Amino acid sequence: MSSRSETALFPRLAAIKGLIPGILSILLLTGCMFNRETDEDDGWHSLFEEPHRHYQNIGAKYQPDATKMDWFRHGLKLAFGLYPGREHLPPDMALPIKQANHQFKEALTATNRITWFGHASFLINIGNRRILTDPTFARYIGHFPILTKRLNPVAPNWRQLDRLDAVLITHADYDHLDLTSLRMLRQIYPRLQLILPAGTTMMLEDFPKTAIREMNWYDNETVGSISVTFVPAIHGVRRPPHELDSALWGGYLLQSGGRKLYLSGDIGPGTVYRDIASRFAPIDTAVVPIGGYEPQSFNRAFHVPPDGAVDIARQLGAKRVIASHWGTFPLSEDTGKEQKQAFLTASTKAAPRKHVMKVGESRPLWRD
Structure with a gap:
């Protein structure tokens, strides 16, 4: 040689x-x-051996076959960052940080407002309470060496919050249960209430003196005057090195002042949403995921495409539907541009009004 x-x-x-x-x-x-x-x-x-599952879906259209x-x-x-990245996001993905912070400051003094920090992280200002969902404020999510970097900065500055009453976690996947973010929040807001699916507390790793409530499907909790019900979803939990589906997953139904907000969490296709509708429909506002669905050969059991998400909101009688779980972390083959376009063009019978928020945007929670 x-x-x-x-x-x-x-x-x-x-x-x-x-x-x-x-x-x-x-x-x-x-x-x-x-x-x-x-x-x-x-x-x-x-x-290719199938491991034991602690929890099971109900009424799933597909069984996991990956x-x-x-x-x-x-x-x-x-x-290795091989999924589509920042260059595939819509040009108007996020508000300028100064504008986002200004909107957020105004939203904190108003009632019935929703703020999007990206992915599945929303602040719900409702019933004189502030409720945060699936906070992922760190630059990276995951477990070394599988670390995924955010595509856009967190906005607005969540530290503007002078009070935080509760945090809702829909499931323990790394893009929804981020321990770094929870530790930061607990340090600043030690009195917050943490509401989790059953089996999730064991994954928290040292959260002493924190008010924690684990929920099974259709369990109910109150945050001030707000009724919080944990509702089923078709999904699962994969959080290595923990066992597959060793904690429950789902969404939340919030009720306040005669209004209803549905936070779906991650959702696959199936019939369980009819049961939710039979108990709670009609819904005023639904927040549903529109990303993470390609390729369908791999994701179809866990993630509906945007038209499927809109249809689930329709089944619940939602008046309006807000897009979540998109354009923030590169987790699948579908790009941010494709996710947004597919959501806006999704056509189902009696479809609710569709809204795409920008990262950092605050807007009214209800639309009559």
């Missing part, structure tokens, strides 16, 4: 060698090498 060939080859080998620990970690986290808890004598599982190798490829794309 010539000296020139050796010079070119050795840095490449060194680079590949440097990736090996990360790739092995991804194999471990996505379950492709072995399951941490097993009944087999040798402690190893086959590549293999561990599919999850490994997904983990690689997350870890």
Whole structure:
């Protein structure tokens, strides 16, 4: 081998060698090498073995059929930033920070306002209470080495809040349960109430002296005068290294002053939403996810496309629907531009009025 060939080859080998620990970690986290808890004598599982699930969906249209190798490829794309990024966002994705902060300051002195921080993080100013959903304020989410960076800064400045009454967590996936964000919030607002799906507290890692309420489907809690009901969703929980579906998942139905707000969480297709409708319809405002659905061959059991999300809002008799879970973290093949366009052009019978908020925007919660 010539000296020139050796010079070119050795840095490449060194680079590949440097990736090996990360790739092995991804194999471990996505379950492709072995399951941490097993009944087999040798402690190893086959590549495609289906692990035990603690919780189950009700009325799901599809059963999860992605293999561990599919999850490994997904983990690689997350870890190496291979999903569509910032260059694929709409040009008007976010408000300028000064404008966002000004709107937020005004919203905090008003009633019945909603503010979007990006992804599934909303501040609900309702019934003289301030409720935050699925806060993800850190620059990265995930578990090393699978870390995903935000595509746009957090806006507005959430530290403008002089009081925070409750935090709602829909499920324990890393893009919804971010421990870094919860620790920051608890440090500033030590009296906040934390409402979680059943089984989630074990994942919190040292949250002493925090008021925590775990909820099963259709359990009810009150925050001041606001009724908060945890409602079913078709999804699941994948939070390595914890076992698959070892905590529950769902959405929330908030009622105040005769009005109803539906926060869906992540949703796959199925019939369970008819049951929610039978109990709570009609809904004034629904907040539903419009991203994370491509490719459908991988995501169809967990994430409806935008037209499916609009249809679920329609089933609940929603007057208006607000888009969430899009344009913030690169988690799938669908781009921010595609997510927004598909949502705005979604056509279903008797569809509710559709609204796309900009990151940092505050607006009225109800529209008559």
